[in-house]
Each structure stands twice: as structure tokens, then as C-alpha cells.
Amino acid sequence: MIRFDHVKKSFGENCILEDFSLQVREGEFLTVIGKSGCGKTTMLKLVNGLLMPDSGQIFVEGKDLAGTDLVALRRRIGYVIQNGGIFPHMTVEKNITYVPVISGRKNKIENHRLALRLLRTVGLEEEMAARYPSELSGGQQQRVGIARALAAGPRILLMDEPFGALDEITRQTMQDEILRLQKELKLTIVFITHDIREAMKLGDRMLVMEQGKVRQLDTPEQIRLNPADAFVRELVKGYTGAALAGHTPVWGPESEAEPPSPAMAHSGRNSLWEGAVDADYK
Numbered sequence: 419m420i421r422f423d424h425v426k427k428s429f430g431e432n433c434i435l436e437d438f439s440l441q442v443r444e445g446e447f448l449t450v451i452g453k454s455g456c457g458k459t460t461m462l463k464l465v466n467g468l469l470m471p472d473s474g475q476i477f478v479e480g481k482d483l484a485g486t487d488l489v490a491l492r493r494r495i496g497y498v499i500q501n502g503g504i505f506p507h508m509t510v511e512k513n514i515t516y517v518p519v520i521s522g523r524k525n526k527i528e529n530h531r532l533a534l535r536l537l538r539t540v541g542l543e544e545e546m547a548a549r550y551p552s553e554l555s556g557g558q559q560q561r562v563g564i565a566r567a568l569a570a571g572p573r574i575l576l577m578d579e580p581f582g583a584l585d586e587i588t589r590q591t592m593q594d595e596i597l598r599l600q601k602e603l604k605l606t607i608v609f610i611t612h613d614i615r616e617a618m619k620l621g622d623r624m625l626v627m628e629q630g631k632v633r634q635l636d637t638p639e640q641i642r643l644n645p646a647d648a649f650v651r652e653l654v655k656g657y658t659g660a661a662l663a664g665h666t667p668v669w670g671p672e673s674e675a676e677p678p679s680p681a682m683a684h685s686g687r688n689s690l691w692e693g694a695v696d697a698d699y700k
């Protein structure tokens with residue numbers, strides 16, 4: 419479904435991905451974990467053409483992105499970020515139908531029905547369609563973000579720390595919901611997280627990244643049982659320890675657990691994405 423072939427991506431002098439190769443299978447749930455700044459978001463943005471590689475090739479659904487209409491591609495691929503990335507000045511319904519509308523689907527009755535159906539799909543009441551994002555809880559906003567990403571009927575969903583800002587109970591509910599949606603809609607999902615337990619729970623396979631390189635790509639079970647090196651072992655040790663102690667280690671500001679190294683702590687950089695999303699679809 420997604421293939422990176424020897425991809426290189428730099429920002430100026432700063433090489434972020436070098437000789438990066440990866441295949442994501444159709445219908446797979448791939449979780450991606452690694453230190454802050456190791457290139458996870460860069461990798462994700464390369465999939466929907468928000469960034470282009472310096473060299474190497476990227477294929478989505480078998481097509482080389484180099485020869486693809488990137489605007490059309492972005493509208494076809496669902497994209498969910500922390501806090502949902504929904505537009506505060508639009509009602510929930512307008513948010514959800516945003517991509518269909520800018521893609522030319524102007525029938526108001528059909529769009530209204532679509533919004534109500536998607537609200538039900540993500541477990542929200544239909545009466546929320548008329549509300550503004552400020553009138554929703556964080557978890558509800560995240561659901562609206564997912565509903566919006568699903569509006570164009572994507573086969574691929576890219577999720578960048580979507581549940582990072584949620585409390586533990588809401589986060590677990592959302593994790594179960596996204597697993598249900600993935601099976602129901604047969605989605606291929608690439609999901610970035612800083613939470614090792616989330617990565618283990620959701621992923622059919624897990625990609626552990628370090629400095630723009632694949633450290634290990636395998637099932638959560640194999641990664642737990644056979645960590646490829648000391649870096650992965652450290653990561654898994656955090657998971658096992660936390661599981662025994664009964665809490666989730668989150669490499670973020672809200673974490674009670676120490677991250678494996680200070681650099682592992684999350685920078686919270688995703689908030690920079692807010693407001694940029696509108697442009698991303700155009």
C-alpha cells in the first residue's frame with residue numbers, strides 16, 4: 419500500500435532520512451515510535467506529498483508519487499493530528515464535510531447525511547453536528563478529526579500522535595475505537611505515538627526509528643521478545659516494567675515514567691501543525 423525505496427530527505431544541511439526503505443501492507447496497522455526529532459513526522463508527510471524526497475522513490479497504492487497529482491492524493495488520504503486539527507471557526511458538520519465540499523461535492527442534503535453517518539461511525543451524537551469545536555471535549559474533538567479524515571472514504575489513514583493530548587481513560591477508549599474502525603473499514607493505518615504501550619496494543623507491526631533509520635520493524639511480540647539492539651531493548655524494558663507496575667509509560671510531559679533518555683521526551687511540536695491543515699488540503 420505504501421512503499422519507501424531508498425528515500426533521502428534533508429532540510430538544508432540537516433539530513434533527516436537517509437536510505438530509508440519501508441513497506442506497509444494493505445490493511446496493516448503500523449505503529450511508529452522513536453525519539454523526538456528522529457524523523458517520524460517527516461516520514462508521514464512524505465506519504466501524502468506534503469514533503470517530497472530529495473532522492474529515492476515513494477509509492478502509494480502502487481503509484482510513484484513523483485508522477486501523482488498531490489492535491490488529489492492528499493484529499494484521498496486521511497490525516498489526523500493531535501487535537502484533531504479541526505477548524506475552530508467551522509461547525510462540526512462543516513469540518514467533517516470540508517474535503518468533499520472542496521473536492522466539488524456540493525449537494526447539501528447528501529453532505530448533511532454524510533456528516534451524520536460519520537458522527538455515528540465515530541461514536542458521537544448527531545446533535546453535535548451544529549456545534550463548534552470549542553463546545554466539545556478534547557476526546558470529542560479528536561473523534562471529529564477522525565470523522566473528517568474518513569469523509570473522503572480513504573483507504574489509508576495517517577495519524578500523528580492523535581491521542582497524545584487525551585487523558586488515559588479517553589485514550590484507551592479511542593484506541594479501541596480506532597481498532598474497530600480499522601477492521602470495519604479495512605483501513606491501512608500509519609500511527610505515530612510516543613507511548614510504547616499504545617504502539618504495542620495497536621500495531622500489527624511496530625516500526626522503531628532512530629535518527630532517520632529503521633532500528634526494528636516487526637510484530638510487537640517479536641520486538642518484545644527479540645529486541646534488535648540496546649536501543650530497542652531499553653524501549654521494551656520501559657514497557658515491560660510499566661506493564662508490571664500497572665501504568666502506561668508515556669514519553670511526554672504528562673509522563674510519570676522516566677523516558678529512556680532525556681532526548682526521548684516529547685517536544686510537543688505537533689501544536690505547530692494547527693492552522694496549517696487548511697493549506698494542506700489545497
Ligand SMILES: Nc1ncnc2c1ncn2[C@@H]1O[C@H](COP(=O)(O)OP(=O)(O)OP(=O)(O)O)[C@@H](O)[C@H]1O
Pocket residue numbers: 429434452453454455456457458459460461684685686687688
Ligand atoms: N520544515 C522543516 N524545516 C527544517 N527542519 C525541519 C522541518 N520539519 C522538521 N524539521 C526537522 O527535522 C527533524 C525531524 O523532525 P520530525 O518532525 O520528523 O521529527 P519527529 O520524530 O516527528 O519528532 P516529534 O516526535 O517531536 O514530533 C527535526 O530535527 C526537525 O527540527
